[in-house]
Amino acid sequence: MIYINGRFLTQNMSGVQRFAEEISLQIEHIRDDVVFLVPDIKAIKKQSLLKRINVEEVPGLKGHLWEQITLPLYLLRRKSPLLINLCNTAPVFYSHQLVTHHDITYLKYPKSFPFSFRLLYRVISPLIIRNSKQVITVSRFSRSEIASRYRCPDEKIKIIYNAVSDIFKPPKELASHPDKQRYLLAVSSTNYHKNFHGLIDAFSDANLDIDLKIIGGSADVFSKLELKRNHPRIHFVGRVNDDELVKLYQHATAFVFPSFYEGFGIPPLEAQACGCPVISSNTASMPEVLGESVLYFNPESKSELINALRLIVTDAELRAQLVEKGFKNTERFSWAKSAGKLNDIIRKFNF
Numbered sequence: 220m221i222y223i224n225g226r227f228l229t230q231n232m233s234g235v236q237r238f239a240e241e242i243s244l245q246i247e248h249i250r251d252d253v254v255f256l257v258p259d260i261k262a263i264k265k266q267s268l269l270k271r272i273n274v275e276e277v278p279g280l281k282g283h284l285w286e287q288i289t290l291p292l293y294l295l296r297r298k299s300p301l302l303i304n305l306c307n308t309a310p311v312f313y314s315h316q317l318v319t320h321h322d323i324t325y326l327k328y329p330k331s332f333p334f335s336f337r338l339l340y341r342v343i344s345p346l347i348i349r350n351s352k353q354v355i356t357v358s359r360f361s362r363s364e365i366a367s368r369y370r371c372p373d374e375k376i377k378i379i380y381n382a383v384s385d386i387f388k389p390p391k392e393l394a395s396h397p398d399k400q401r402y403l404l405a406v407s408s409t410n411y412h413k414n415f416h417g418l419i420d421a422f423s424d425a426n427l428d429i430d431l432k433i434i435g436g437s438a439d440v441f442s443k444l445e446l447k448r449n450h451p452r453i454h455f456v457g458r459v460n461d462d463e464l465v466k467l468y469q470h471a472t473a474f475v476f477p478s479f480y481e482g483f484g485i486p487p488l489e490a491q492a493c494g495c496p497v498i499s500s501n502t503a504s505m506p507e508v509l510g511e512s513v514l515y516f517n518p519e520s521k522s523e524l525i526n527a528l529r530l531i532v533t534d535a536e537l538r539a540q541l542v543e544k545g546f547k548n549t550e551r552f553s554w555a556k557s558a559g560k561l562n563d564i565i566r567k568f569n570f
Contacts, residue, residue, distance in 0.1 A: 221569055222294065224304045225255035225274060226286055229262040231458075233408070234485045235321055238357065238381050239305035240268075245558030247272055250565075256293065258285040283339070287311060301569045303561075305355075311346045317564060318351040319379075320344065322361045322482025322504075323368055328412035345369050352568045355379050355561070357483040360504035364482075379560050380508075381483045382552035386461055389494030390469045402430040402454075403528070404471035404495070406464070406486040407478065409435075414477040414500070414518050421524040423450055427532050429472060432456055434464065468493035473531040473538060476500060477518050484508055488552065491545030496538040498527045512548035513541060 223246075227239040246253055255274045257263060258281055263274070279289030291310040294302060302309070302316040309318045325332055325340045332340075348354055348369050354376045356362050362376045403422070407413040415433065422431050434456045459467065468474065474490035476499040483504055487497045491512065499505050500518035514537065516527040531538060 220252050220254060221250070221301045221303060221565060223253060223255045224286065224290065224302060224306070224309065225257040225263075226290075226308075227306045228255065228257055228268065228274075229259065229264060230306075231264065234381070234483065235306050237384075237485055238319070238321070240265075241382065241384060241554045242305055242379070242558050242561060244271060245554050246561065248555075249558060249562050256290060258289065283308070301565065303565070307340070308343065309347045309351070311343050312350065314350050314352070315568070316351055317353045317355060317561075317568065318347050319355040319357075320348060320361075320365055321357050322480070323364050324410075324412055324480050324482070326368060327364075327480050328410075331410035331412045353377060353564055355564070357381055358504040358507055360507055361482040377560070377564060379557045380552050381485050381488070382554040382557055383485070383488045383492045383549055384461075384554070386465055387468065387489045387492040388465075389492075401428075401472055402432050402470075403473055403475055403532070404432050404434065404467055404490070405475045405477070406434045406467075406489075407476075412478060412480045414479050417518060417521065417524065418475060418477040419450070419453060421521050422453065422528060424521070425525045425528045427452075427528060429532050430454060431475075432467065432471075434459055434467060464489070465493060468495050471495050473498060473541075475528070476505070476513075477516075477524065478505075479503070479518050481505060481508075487513065488549050491542075492549045494542050495545070496531060496541035497545060498531050510548055510551075512544035 227236045230236055255272050256277050257274055260274060260276045277289055277293045279285055286308060287310055291313040299315045304316060304318045307321055309316055325337055329337050348371055356365055356376055356378060362378055365371055365376060366373050405418060409415055430452045432454045468490045474495045474497045476487045478500055480503045487499055487509055490497050497513040499509055499513045499515055501515040502518060514527055514531060516523040
């Protein structure tokens with residue numbers, strides 16, 4: 220029997236939780252000995268998942284204390300079976316485990332996070348990485364960052380890419396008209412490194428005859444930014460469910476990804492899978508993930524971002540080319556393939 224740290228099932232969806240959920244569902248197709256451990260079954264955000272995965276409640280403490288105390292004590296009583304951690308945290312002093320570390324944004328862009336968050340990650344991350352059997356990350360870029368910062372051998376860090384869920388696909392009626400409705404779309408949180416402030420500033424000065432819709436709310440632990448909210452063409456949509464998100468991708472004229480720093484970056488792939496052309500920052504992991512399928516800009520340059528916005532809005536031929544390139548790019552990634560790589564690692568350490 221192997222166990223998966225299911226604390227992510229009780230958390231709001233972001234890229235980290237998306238990775239954990241999709242990999243978990245695929246692992247369920249590969250193995251029949253997987254058990255998800257959670258602090259409270261009633262706290263699971265998607266109760267429908269209970270019909271698809273084997274969940275066991277381990278009552279006790281809550282939050283990080285559950286993960287650091289209740290969870291490892293439960294495992295020790297069961298002779299220390301293999302534990303799979305698919306988000307960024309894990310029991311610090313439990314050694315028979317695989318851990319996932321998506322990136323080190325908390326070190327590169329500390330102003331995105333409050334002091335308590337930064338302190339926690341600075342303390343536990345090196346211990347988790349050092350004590351684990353294997354570290355999983357989501358890109359060559361992140362492997363390099365983690366290896367350099369924590370002096371972790373490259374061979375200890377395995378890359379398992381993100382992918383796109385099957386729900387993200389173009390609508391039949393708009394397959395040849397991806398720009399039927401006139402708005403640009405951005406999906407993320409308001410953390411500083413996501414560069415929403417830069418996007419809003421550039422869009423405000425670009426004087427475009429199009430709206431900008433911004434989706435997503437930051438988690439309570441993240442710093443709030445003072446964003447310009449009085450522009451008549453900028454609309455803050457907040458959190459949406461997956462069905463709503465798909466429709467917004469499908470009908471957008473283009474998707475904008477202005478982030479300074481990403482370990483992977485799932486939203487541009489989701490947009491591409493829905494037939495939406497993408498313009499993206501050229502930093503961090505984005506060239507690795509997006510290749511030549513997008514129009515790039517330097518997120519530090521307001522003028523470059525303005526030029527990219529104007530070009531994607533006015534050039535229909537460019538948008539059509541990027542739609543086709545986007546479809547081809549998403550074919551490089553597969554949750555099933557990624558789960559297969561995880562299963563290979565599990566077989567190596569499941570004794």
